[in-house]
Amino acid sequence: MIAVQAPIPPPSPLPLGPTSTVLPSSVPDNAPEHCPGVESTQAGKADACEGCPNQAVCAEGPKGPDPDLPLIRERMRQVKRKVLVLSGKGGVGKSTFSAGLSWALAADEECQTGIMDIDICGPSIPLLMGLSSSTIHTSSSGWSPAYALDNLAVMSIGFLLPSNSDAVIWRGPKKNGLIKQFLKDVEWGDLDYMVVDTPPGTSDEHLSIVQYLKETGIDGAVLVTTPQEVALQDVRKEIDFCRKVGIPILGLVENMSGFVCPNCKNENQIFEATTGGAEAMGKELGIEVLGKVPLDPRIGMTCDQGMSFLDEYPDSPATTAYLDIVQRIRELLGDE
Template identity: 80%
Template structure:
């Protein structure tokens, strides 16, 4: 198994954390009915723990509150809003949306924005933000993020890899430890918004971010999907995850909702919403559809170049969709 070597020294001695420190304070979704909880002294030892897949993990680790949570709270006390971008399935444009949301927020020079990439195995944010050649520097106060703009700070494991071709072959504990370092060791400074780009699914990274940010609070999640049922099916699981761990859901974004020809503005559905798309899902589960973003080939082109689509094509239907969605998110957070 290959290990990933970071080219810079970390402020703390290691990024490998006990897995128990990364478990959420809530009862895991696959836990037995009478689970004592991961912070209990009976974790992994109670009669109800027999046969639970988490038994050995819960029994091994230290119990009680994570001592790093107050450090994270202190580090993030100047971050006003924390927004998670989630998707149940990969390939729906979640990272592209995270980048677009960050570009849109930072278009206002008075708004300080941070973008944190916790997709450890598939870090695409450096490319999307035009920071593929950036590296991270350390000081006595911690890691300094890279900057796409003067008011747009970015952090990703992609900055720590010797090459973009290197695979991150890590198990959960090491991934969880790096996410913790992104929160407690990065010098984020004062931010109006922190956007967190997550990997698909509801696994280690998602549980870690909920656990580590529980004292600072997560203001809400935006769930990205495409119109077809195969994507909506996994978004339902993501919605269930958010409700189980207590993350407010700001709403749904339907990406690639239709193709609008850049020359004639004719609209065509590429992914047919056979079950009603995100609008119907929102009605079923009492969630707001924040907006639909059409397919525009120029989005992919600007992403590959690490440029802001909103700056390059401000009059396009897709750019207007982004602007409307950002405006609605700010309204729901009470910021507009």
């Protein structure tokens, strides 16, 4: 295993961005009274900064507005809809759902779709999209993404690693810098939808994407869970995160919701919803359940082979669930 200790050199002589921690706003939520804000020249130095846990970060970070934000704003102006796929819990099938959502959107040949993988330490989107052997090229206008279809662009750090087994061992600042490059340096072109696959949790990558897309806006988030309470607990934290940073929540998706036999079509509950699953949590918190995607062993098979499950098995109940979810997302965004 090779530990990546420094930013991976891009295909063009572009630096991997800043080396300072990105904070969610000019004044952090846990800031003391009279905080001067991270953009102030007094950040980390004022009397109010004494004892603040962010003091060292603020003192060392760059002052003033981020000079890259206008570049991001200009690039993202070509992207009509930006949808985050989130979950506080790992292992709930978030990347699998992101890939399925992208395949479903791109099934409409008139719909220009992109998927951006910001799970820096665990990039799985290249495999799921059948692009494991792809590399990134550069042009005068920036990095060119890989394409799973003519209308489905893909970007991931997985394209920049020497091999699939190389580990990315980075602290937050380097992750933030790469996410910034994905937004400002990738030649996405005109997109109807950009799906952003995120890692579990509510940390660096999530704060970065919110900060960088603050001006151009995030159209909404889809939160993925499984029926068990252990997953629902972490998704509640993700809901709290979205509400605190102002991300509209489109709804919940209950993944692995029952097992459908490919032969007899009978359904069994593999992961019991002991506390009511996504349905009960949605009612409790006032969030719509967009749909429930049942387990189908062929989903894993097509993911390993980098194929679209929806194209390969159009008669599966899981395919119907995916298409219904996409239809509902379109309706919520006013695109139907």
